[in-house]
Amino acid sequence: MKNIKVLIKLKSYHSLFIYSIFILISACSNTSNISENPTPTNNTIPKLETLKFEKKPVNDKGGYFYTNGEYVLGPFTKTMIKKCREWGGGGSCNSNQWSEKLFLQAYGNRRCPEGSRLNKIIGYCVENNQVMGPFSQELISACIEANGGNSCQLNLWNARFLYKLMQKIGMTSKTPPQFVMLAFDGSSSLDAWNKSRNFAKKMEKKGVNVRFTYFVSGVYFVSKDKRKLYNAPGGKGKGRSDIGWGGEAEDIALRLEQVNLAYQEGHEIGSHAVGHFNGSKWSEQDWGEEFAYFDQFLFEAYKINGLPGSLVFDRDAIEGFRAPLLARSPGLYKVLAKDGFRYDTSKVASSNYWPRQENGIWNFPLASLTNSRGKNVLSMDYNFYYLHSRAKPNPRNAKRYEEDTYKTYMRYFQKNYKGNRAPIHIGHHFSAWNNGAYWNAMFRFAESVCGLPEVRCVTYSELADFMDLLSEEQINAYQQGNFPKSSEDKND
Incomplete structure (x- = not known):
């Protein structure tokens, strides 16, 4: 520098x-x-x-x-x-x-x-939503003009105040970006890690940014012979898992390598809990224990499995959660904020929903959609798999399933992109159901939208960065679509 x-x-x-x-x-x-x-x-x-x-x-x-x-x-x-x-x-x-x-x-x-952490939207470091300067003379002048008084000379500004100033002087648009979040649950398959990472690199060579959020399961970082380390909450018992274990130490080493590479390439690592159990009846204590196991199995994975090396990130990097089976309980929301999470992606809302903060964390729900035949479906691959073939393999119709999924995603996108710009949430698994129909649809979708003007295909933590900058008044305005529209939108 x-x-x-x-x-x-x-x-x-x-x-x-x-x-x-x-x-x-x-x-x-x-x-x-x-x-x-x-x-x-x-x-x-x-x-x-x-x-x-x-x-x-x-x-x-x-x-x-x-x-x-x-x-x-x-x-x-x-x-x-x-x-x-x-x-x-x-x-x-x-x-x-x-x-x-x-x-x-x-x-x-x-x-x-x-x-502190970097807010990727404004490019400043932030501690407790206070932006750390120094600030440019242009911003200081704008602050003084906005009657900021002596506060304009300080080197810590409120993040929302700064963002409003940046919008006012044209440093950032008053029109919200169209955020698109593409996320995966699981983390076992090395092929899926490579395929998703390679897709992002291919897009980057075209000048298009695509970043994924990976919600990883703790059991995939523990070998079967170490399974008794896990005493699953809710009375499930020691050494139990609904999705198996991480294989041999050599398999876990390769998986950890993929996690490190993904993080270094700008993707996000989030939590999908540990044993993939239904936590809809879990207590606050149960969830606390589950998150403690998650931290242990991921961040002590090298030690537990007798492997050399370490992760390239620490616990502070785990900012988001998606519950297995989307199964939630009141106890979950008493734990998330205390455990350092910034957002949860376990709920469902309408497709044009602008996020709100609940229980001290951002609610980033999956969307309730309607497919080409008028059937209700969530914006997640498994739900299409169930809708199309009752979650049973039917590869003969793979192309039809792919096309239906792709068109449903595109209608979801176009409605929001031309409407109130509510974030797009799409969830997938490390599974190639129906001959890979749903992965193909997701990649086609990303290729279609991620390079469009004002579209940002980013991680969930970046969406959280953006939401941290908005006042309740701004969120209400965005929900109603009250913001300057582009000339292209006005002509539609």
Whole structure:
């Protein structure tokens, strides 16, 4: 990354220290008991004059910081400050300037500093829906014009406020994108991993972005001889699973490799629980145990199966859930937010539904559709499989089934694309039912729509990023289709 010279004019003592999460003016001295770790610099008052700050990279993930060669300007996340305190930094950790060495050690090895995440819609790091600056002069001017007052000079802005400013000055469209989410349940088949990943790479070569969300099942990362590690909730018993296990250690190693590759290629990994049991009568405790097993089996998979290596992501990357059999209970929604999930995809709604936040998480439901013969069907491959052949193989009619599925998906898309732009939700499994009819239909659908103007075929976490930026008022307006339409839409 090229270094960029940034001139920051400091008009007052307060202005200098706006770059920190905590605007604490009191001076803090260094402590002497953290000699093995980098320490914060003294919170001294520099001369009130124009200072030169340099933009420097943190790592190869795209992270950056501003420094004048002596100290680093924040903001610093709560996690970074906590680390500093654990290292013995004391009150100095709350200062508004840190040494470069301390900053780099506390930052972590991600695009955004630890404790925050990248909102892919606006391109800023976010902590608790607070956007971490610094912000461009154009945005600051827009903030002042919008009567933002002294807050415009701070380096933390509310995400929804920032997004409205970006829309106002034309940095982003006032028309919502047409989001299309293509997701898979399961994760066992190596062929399915390769086929889906290769499709996305083929589309990328054409200049079209397609990203999948994979809801993986925990049992596929445990070998059969280790199955007694799982004591399934709801009284199912030890070593039980409704979908089998992960095979031999060698099979699991290859599956873990696929998970890592998918994540590195920009796809998302979500949770499909562990044993694929019907949880419609599970308690809050049952769901808590299931999620604990999921974390153990996925993130300790290498250790459990005696394999070298590790995942390239951690638990924070698991943001979404889809319940096996779409079976839910009240207990589930008491656990999801507490366990760090941002969204759930286990419900069903009308095809033009704009997501709402329920129980502290986003509701991203599958859609209730009507096929070419007027039959009701969910936007998921198994439901087409059941509708077409009662979930029994009938490969002779595969082309007809493929065509019906494809046309149903396209009608769903066109209605929303030309209508209120409600997100498109399509779910599939790692199964080639009816001679692959449903996978073929999904790929044809993606080829037809993902390169169209204002269409974004992305992961569910990116949809969550977008929804985090919207006020309830904006969501209501989108539900009604109240937003500027493109000229093409107006002519239709």
